[in-house]
Amino acid sequence: MEGRVIKSTGSWYVVKTDSEFISARLKGKFKQEDLKLTNPIAVGDWVTLSKEENQETAIISAIHPRENYVIRKSTRKQHFSHIIASNVDQSMLVITMKKPRTSLGFIDRFLVSTESFRIPAILVVNKVDLLEGEDAEDWLLDIHEIYEPLGYQVIEISAINDKDLLDKFHPLLQGKSTLIAGHSGVGKSTLLNKLVPEASQDTKEISGFSAKGVHTTTFAELFPVKGGGDLIDTPGIKEFGILDVEDYELSHYFPEMRKYLGECKYNNCRHINEPGCVVRKKVEEGYIHPYRYQSYLNILNEEDSYR
Ligand code: GDP
Numbered sequence: 001m002e003g004r005v006i007k008s009t010g011s012w013y014v015v016k017t018d019s020e021f022i023s024a025r026l027k028g029k030f031k032q033e034d035l036k037l038t039n040p041i042a043v044g045d046w047v048t049l050s051k052e053e054n055q056e057t058a059i060i061s062a063i064h065p066r067e068n069y070v071i072r073k074s075t076r077k078q079h080f081s082h083i084i085a086s087n088v089d090q091s092m093l094v095i096t097m098k099k100p101r102t103s104l105g106f107i108d109r110f111l112v113s114t115e116s117f118r119i120p121a122i123l124v125v126n127k128v129d130l131l132e133g134e135d136a137e138d139w140l141l142d143i144h145e146i147y148e149p150l151g152y153q154v155i156e157i158s159a160i161n162d163k164d165l166l167d168k169f170h171p172l173l174q175g176k177s178t179l180i181a182g183h184s185g186v187g188k189s190t191l192l193n194k195l196v197p198e199a200s201q202d203t204k205e206i207s208g209f210s211a212k213g214v215h216t217t218t219f220a221e222l223f224p225v226k227g228g229g230d231l232i233d234t235p236g237i238k239e240f241g242i243l244d245v246e247d248y249e250l251s252h253y254f255p256e257m258r259k260y261l262g263e264c265k266y267n268n269c270r271h272i273n274e275p276g277c278v279v280r281k282k283v284e285e286g287y288i289h290p291y292r293y294q295s296y297l298n299i300l301n302e303e304d305s306y307r
C-alpha cells in the first residue's frame with residue numbers, strides 16, 4: 001500500500017491510505033538520506049507500507065523521495081536535523097500585533113527559513129478585532145508595505161469573529177499542503193478548529209496505539225481541511241531552521257537582496273561594509289527596508305544558529 005504520514009510519535013506513525021488510517025512503524029535499520037537526521041520519517045512523507053499479520057498495524061518499507069522538507073532550528077554544534085514536515089506546498093505564519101506581539105525579526109527569520117527550503121509563505125494577521133487606534137493602523141500598514149512588495153501575501157482575519165473564514169481560506173488551501181506556524185497564543189488552534197472537520201481532529205485519539213506518556217508536543221500533525229487541502233500544524237515549534245548556508249549566501253533568502261545578486265564588487269560580499277557593495281547602497285537609497293536589513297544583520301550575527 002501507499003500512504004502519507006499524518007502524525008508521528010517518534011517510533012509509531014499514523015499513515016493515511018486511500019481507505020483508512022493505520023498505525024505503522026519501521027522495521028530494523030532504515031537507510032538514511034545524506035542529512036544527519038534524528039527522525040527517519042516525518043509528517044508529510046509518502047511511504048510504502050504493508051499490513052502486519054494482525055491486520056491492524058503496518059510496517060513501512062520505503063519512503064518516497066521528498067519534494068522538500070522543513071527542519072527544526074538546532075545549533076551548529078549539534079550537527080543533527082530534526083525534520084518537522086515534508087512535501088510542503090506553502091507555509092502560513094500566523095502573526096498578531098497584540099496578545100502576543102509578533103516581532104518583525106521573528107517574521108523575517110521565519111521567511112528566511114521558508115525561502116531556504118523554497119516554500120512560498122503567506123502572512124496571516126490574526127486578531128484584527130483588537131486593532132484600534134493609530135499605533136495599530138501604523139503596524140498593519142507596515143506589515144503590508146514591507147512584505148507585499150517582496151511577494152508575500154498578507155491576509156487579515158479574526159479567528160474568533162470572522163463568519164467567512166472558510167471562504168477566505170478555501171482558495172488559498174485547496175489542493176495544497178500548507179504548513180501553519182506562529183508563536184503560541186496567536187490563535188493557531190482557534191483557526192485550525194474552524195478549518196478542520198471535527199472528525200479529523202478526533203483521529204488523533206483513535207489511532208490504534210496508545211501515545212500515553214509520549215511527548216508529542218513538538219511533532220507536527222497533518223489535518224485535512226474542509227473543502228480540500230491539508231494543514232500541517234506545528235505545535236510547540238518555536239523556530240525553524242535555515243538550510244546550511246555560508247554567510248555570503250544568506251542574502252539569497254531575502255528577495256529584495258537576491259535581486260542584486262552578482263552586482264556587488266566582491267561575489268562573496270556579506271553586505272556589511274565591503275567596498276562596492278550594491279545592497280548596502282540600496283538600503284541607503286531606500287530601496288531595501290531598514291528593518292529588513294537589520295534582520296539580515298541580526299541573522300548573520302547569530303553565531304549559534306544552524307545555517
Ligand atoms: P495558539 O496558542 O496559537 O493555538 O492560540 P489559541 O488558539 O489557543 O488562542 C489563544 C487565545 O487567543 C485564546 O484565548 C483565543 O480565544 C484568543 N484568540 C484567538 N483568535 C482570536 C481573535 O481573532 N481575536 C481575539 N481577540 N482573540 C483571539
Ligand code: ZN
Nearest residue numbers: 264269271277
Ligand atoms: Zn554587497
